[in-house]
Amino acid sequence: MxxxxxxxxxxxxxxxxxxxxxxxxxxxxxxxxxxxxxxxxxxxxxxxxxxxxxxxxxxxxxxxxxxxxxxxxxxxxxxxxxxxxxxxxxxxxxxxxxxxxxxxxxxxxxxxxxxxxxxxxxxxxxxxxxxxxxxxxxxxxxxxxxxxxxxxxxxxxxxxxxxxxxxxxxxxxxxxxxxxxxxxxxxxxxxxxxxxxxENYINSLKGKKHKFNLMKQRNVFKFLNFTDSMACLNTKKSKKRLIVTVLSLTISIVITTSSLYLLSMFNPQKEAEKSTGGDILLNITDSRGLIKDYAYNDEDIKKIQAINGIKNTRKHKKIDMTITESKTFLTERGKKFLESISTSSKEEDKNQMPVTIYGVDDSEIESFKPYLKEGSLQLNNFSDKPTVIAVQNLHYKEYTNLSIGYNLVVSGTYRDNADGNFQPFKKANFNVAAILESTPIRPIDGQTSIILICSNKTLEIYFGIKEYEMVNVDVDSKATIYEISRSLSSIAKSKNYGNITIINDEISKMNQGNMVIRAVLLGFSMLLVVVGVINILNTMSISVVMRKREFGVLRAVGMSQAEVRTMIIKEGSLYGILSAILGNILSLAASYVIYNTMKADFLENEPFKIPWFIILSIVTLNIIITTLISLPAANRAINNSIVESIKAIE
Structure with a gap:
C-alpha cells in the first residue's frame, strides 16, 4: 500500500x-x-x-x-x-x-x-x-x-x-x-x-489587509466600546469565512421560518370546522335535484331538533347552476377560465359561469353581518327578481367583479327521476342585494369561485326544491357528541346517499394526515439548524487557531482575559445578528411565496400576514445559540499563558 x-x-x-x-x-x-x-x-x-x-x-x-x-x-x-x-x-x-x-x-x-x-x-x-x-x-x-x-x-x-x-x-x-x-x-x-x-506562519493567514481605522469607527458608532469595535474588525478580516458562515446560518433561519409558517397554515381545527360547519354535519353525497325523498325533509328536521343535547341546527338547500347571457361581470382571468373549461364551440356556452346556490333560513341570515362587505341583508323572496347575497372570488380565483344591483340570469338542469334523466330549469333572474367578504356557509366545494345565498323559500318557489342537502348541528356543551351522532346516524342512513360527519373525527383524520408533513418539515429545519450550529462552531475554532498569537499580544499590552472572552463572544453574536438580518428579509420573501402558492387550498380570501412571532422567535434563538456556541472558543483563547500564546506553535 x-x-x-x-x-x-x-x-x-x-x-x-x-x-x-x-x-x-x-x-x-x-x-x-x-x-x-x-x-x-x-x-x-x-x-x-x-x-x-x-x-x-x-x-x-x-x-x-x-x-x-x-x-x-x-x-x-x-x-x-x-x-x-x-x-x-x-x-x-x-x-x-x-x-x-x-x-x-x-x-x-x-x-x-x-x-x-x-x-x-x-x-x-x-x-x-x-x-x-x-x-x-x-x-x-x-x-x-x-x-x-x-x-x-x-x-x-x-x-x-x-x-x-x-x-x-x-x-x-x-x-x-x-x-x-x-x-x-x-x-x-x-x-x-x-x-x-x-512557527508563526499560521498567524499570517488572516486574509487581506483592510484599511480600517478603529478610532474612526468608534467615532461613527458612538455606542460601540472597545471590544465591540474589535469584534467588528475581526469579522471583516476574512470575508470568505464570514460569507460562508452567515450563508449557512441564513439558510437555517429561512428554512425553519418557512417550515413553521407553512405548518401554521395546516390548522386541523379550522379545516374540520370548514368541513362540518358545526359539531356534526348531515349531508347528501350525490345531488339528485327534485327526486323525492333523496334528501332531508321537514319531518327529518323535526326529528333532529327533538334529540336531547342539540343546541342549534342550520338547514340548507343547495343546487349547482350557471350564470348566463352576460360577460360584463367577468374579469379577464374569468373569461380565460371559462374558455379553458368550455367543451362547446358555441359562443353562448362559453359565457356560462358555474355557481352554487345555497338556501338558508331567514333567522340565519342575521348571523351574516360580520361577513358583510356592502349592501343589505334584507332579502326579497317574491318579486320578479328575487334578491340574493353573493360571495365571489373564493379561493382567490378573481374571476368576477359583481356589484350591488347587478342582475344575474341563472339556468341549470335537474334530474326528474331516479334513472338520472335531466330536464332544464326555467331561467330565473336574481338581483344582487349584498356582497360578503367570505362565505359563512360550510362546507363548500374547494374549487368554487362564486356562490349565491338566498332563502330556502326562494329555492322552493323558483326551482321547486323542497328538501335540504345539508344540516349543520351544534351540540350542547353538556351533551356527548358521539351519543347524539348515533341518534343522527339512523336519519342519515334512511337516505340512499345520506352521510354523517363528526368534527372530532375530522380533526383526528387531519392530524394524522398532517403528522408526517410536520415531522418532515420540522425534522428538515432542525437538521439544518444542527448543520448551522456545527458551522459556527468551526468558524469560531478557526478564528481562535489563527489568532492565538494576536490574543497573547493583546493580553500582554493590558487587555484582560474577560475582555478577550467578551470580544470573541461578541464576534459569535455578530454572526448571529448578520444572519438574522439577512434571514429576516429572505424569510419574509419565502413566507409570501408560500402564501401565494398555498392560499387557494388552505385559506379563503385572507390577506397575507407577516409571521412576526415566528420570525422574532427564530431570530432571538439564532442570536442566543451563536452567542452560547462562542463560549468554548472564548475559553480556548485564554487557556494558554501570554508567553505560550505569543509563541503560537500550532
Missing part, C-alpha cells in the same frame, strides 16, 4: 473530533436529501390519481407534479450548499492545523499532488462510511414514519424512494464533499513549504 494512503487512517484518528462533525454533517445531509425525495414522491403519488383524467383535472395534476419537482430540486440544492459550507469549514481548519506537518512532508520529497490525495482521501473514507449510513437512516426511518402515521399502502411505500433517488442523493453528497475538501487542499498547494514550516 502507498505509504501516503496509509497515513489517512492515522489522520482520521488524530482529528477524530472534527471528523466526527464532518461525519455528522454528511449523515444529516443524506437524510435531508432522502427526506426531500420522499416528500416529493409522496405528493406525486397522490397527484398521479388525477393525472389520467381528461381536461383541467389532468392539467392541474401535471402542474402540481412539476411544481413539486422544482421545489424538491431547490431544497436539494439548499441542502448541498449547507453541507458544503460546513464540511469546507471543518476541512479548512484541519488543513490549517497541519500546515507545518504538510510542509515538512513536501520538504523531504513528497509532491503537492500526494498532499492533495491525502486530504481528499480522508474525505473519501469518511464519505464511504457516512453516505450508506445516511441512506439507511433516511430510507428506513422515513418509510417507517409513513407506515405508522399515514399509510400502509404497499404500492405507495414502494414508490416513496427509488434506486434513482438513492443514487441521485448519493451523487449530490459526493459532489458536496469533493468541493468542500478540494478547496482547502488546493489552497495548501499554494503555500511555500519553507514559509509553512515557520
Amino acid at each position: 502507498n505509504r501516503f494512503i496509509a497515513l489517512i487512517p492515522r489522520y482520521l484518528i488524530k482529528n477524530r473530533k472534527r471528523n466526527f462533525f464532518v461525519a455528522l454533517s454528511i449523515v444529516i445531509s443524506v437524510v435531508l436529501l432522502v427526506g426531500v425525495k420522499v416528500t416529493v414522491n409522496s405528493l406525486n403519488y397522490r397527484y398521479r390519481i388525477n393525472a389520467f383524467n381528461s381536461g383541467s383535472g389532468r392539467d392541474y395534476a401535471l402542474k402540481l407534479q412539476f411544481a413539486t419537482e422544482k421545489l424538491g430540486m431547490f431544497l436539494m440544492i439548499i441542502v448541498s450548499i449547507a453541507a458544503i459550507a460546513v464540511v469546507y469549514n471543518i476541512f479548512y481548519i484541519t488543513t490549517l492545523e497541519r500546515i507545518k506537518e504538510f510542509s515538512m512532508l513536501i520538504v523531504i520529497g513528497s509532491s503537492r499532488g500526494k498532499i492533495n490525495e491525502l486530504i481528499l482521501g480522508e474525505a473519501f473514507l469518511i464519505s464511504i462510511v457516512c453516505i450508506p449510513l445516511g441512506l439507511l437512516m433516511g430510507c428506513f426511518g422515513i418509510k417507517a414514519l409513513f407506515y405508522f402515521c399515514i399509510s400502509k399502502d404497499s404500492d405507495m411505500l414502494k414508490e416513496l424512494i427509488t434506486k434513482k433517488d438513492i443514487i441521485q442523493a448519493a451523487i449530490m453528497v459526493v459532489i458536496s464533499i469533493f468541493v468542500s475538501a478540494f478547496s482547502p487542499s488546493r489552497a495548501m498547494g499554494k503555500i511555500s513549504p519553507i514559509e509553512g514550516i515557520k
Whole structure:
C-alpha cells in the first residue's frame, strides 16, 4: 500500500473530533436529501390519481407534479450548499492545523499532488462510511414514519424512494464533499513549504489587509466600546469565512421560518370546522335535484331538533347552476377560465359561469353581518327578481367583479327521476342585494369561485326544491357528541346517499394526515439548524487557531482575559445578528411565496400576514445559540499563558 494512503487512517484518528462533525454533517445531509425525495414522491403519488383524467383535472395534476419537482430540486440544492459550507469549514481548519506537518512532508520529497490525495482521501473514507449510513437512516426511518402515521399502502411505500433517488442523493453528497475538501487542499498547494514550516506562519493567514481605522469607527458608532469595535474588525478580516458562515446560518433561519409558517397554515381545527360547519354535519353525497325523498325533509328536521343535547341546527338547500347571457361581470382571468373549461364551440356556452346556490333560513341570515362587505341583508323572496347575497372570488380565483344591483340570469338542469334523466330549469333572474367578504356557509366545494345565498323559500318557489342537502348541528356543551351522532346516524342512513360527519373525527383524520408533513418539515429545519450550529462552531475554532498569537499580544499590552472572552463572544453574536438580518428579509420573501402558492387550498380570501412571532422567535434563538456556541472558543483563547500564546506553535 502507498505509504501516503496509509497515513489517512492515522489522520482520521488524530482529528477524530472534527471528523466526527464532518461525519455528522454528511449523515444529516443524506437524510435531508432522502427526506426531500420522499416528500416529493409522496405528493406525486397522490397527484398521479388525477393525472389520467381528461381536461383541467389532468392539467392541474401535471402542474402540481412539476411544481413539486422544482421545489424538491431547490431544497436539494439548499441542502448541498449547507453541507458544503460546513464540511469546507471543518476541512479548512484541519488543513490549517497541519500546515507545518504538510510542509515538512513536501520538504523531504513528497509532491503537492500526494498532499492533495491525502486530504481528499480522508474525505473519501469518511464519505464511504457516512453516505450508506445516511441512506439507511433516511430510507428506513422515513418509510417507517409513513407506515405508522399515514399509510400502509404497499404500492405507495414502494414508490416513496427509488434506486434513482438513492443514487441521485448519493451523487449530490459526493459532489458536496469533493468541493468542500478540494478547496482547502488546493489552497495548501499554494503555500511555500519553507514559509509553512515557520512557527508563526499560521498567524499570517488572516486574509487581506483592510484599511480600517478603529478610532474612526468608534467615532461613527458612538455606542460601540472597545471590544465591540474589535469584534467588528475581526469579522471583516476574512470575508470568505464570514460569507460562508452567515450563508449557512441564513439558510437555517429561512428554512425553519418557512417550515413553521407553512405548518401554521395546516390548522386541523379550522379545516374540520370548514368541513362540518358545526359539531356534526348531515349531508347528501350525490345531488339528485327534485327526486323525492333523496334528501332531508321537514319531518327529518323535526326529528333532529327533538334529540336531547342539540343546541342549534342550520338547514340548507343547495343546487349547482350557471350564470348566463352576460360577460360584463367577468374579469379577464374569468373569461380565460371559462374558455379553458368550455367543451362547446358555441359562443353562448362559453359565457356560462358555474355557481352554487345555497338556501338558508331567514333567522340565519342575521348571523351574516360580520361577513358583510356592502349592501343589505334584507332579502326579497317574491318579486320578479328575487334578491340574493353573493360571495365571489373564493379561493382567490378573481374571476368576477359583481356589484350591488347587478342582475344575474341563472339556468341549470335537474334530474326528474331516479334513472338520472335531466330536464332544464326555467331561467330565473336574481338581483344582487349584498356582497360578503367570505362565505359563512360550510362546507363548500374547494374549487368554487362564486356562490349565491338566498332563502330556502326562494329555492322552493323558483326551482321547486323542497328538501335540504345539508344540516349543520351544534351540540350542547353538556351533551356527548358521539351519543347524539348515533341518534343522527339512523336519519342519515334512511337516505340512499345520506352521510354523517363528526368534527372530532375530522380533526383526528387531519392530524394524522398532517403528522408526517410536520415531522418532515420540522425534522428538515432542525437538521439544518444542527448543520448551522456545527458551522459556527468551526468558524469560531478557526478564528481562535489563527489568532492565538494576536490574543497573547493583546493580553500582554493590558487587555484582560474577560475582555478577550467578551470580544470573541461578541464576534459569535455578530454572526448571529448578520444572519438574522439577512434571514429576516429572505424569510419574509419565502413566507409570501408560500402564501401565494398555498392560499387557494388552505385559506379563503385572507390577506397575507407577516409571521412576526415566528420570525422574532427564530431570530432571538439564532442570536442566543451563536452567542452560547462562542463560549468554548472564548475559553480556548485564554487557556494558554501570554508567553505560550505569543509563541503560537500550532
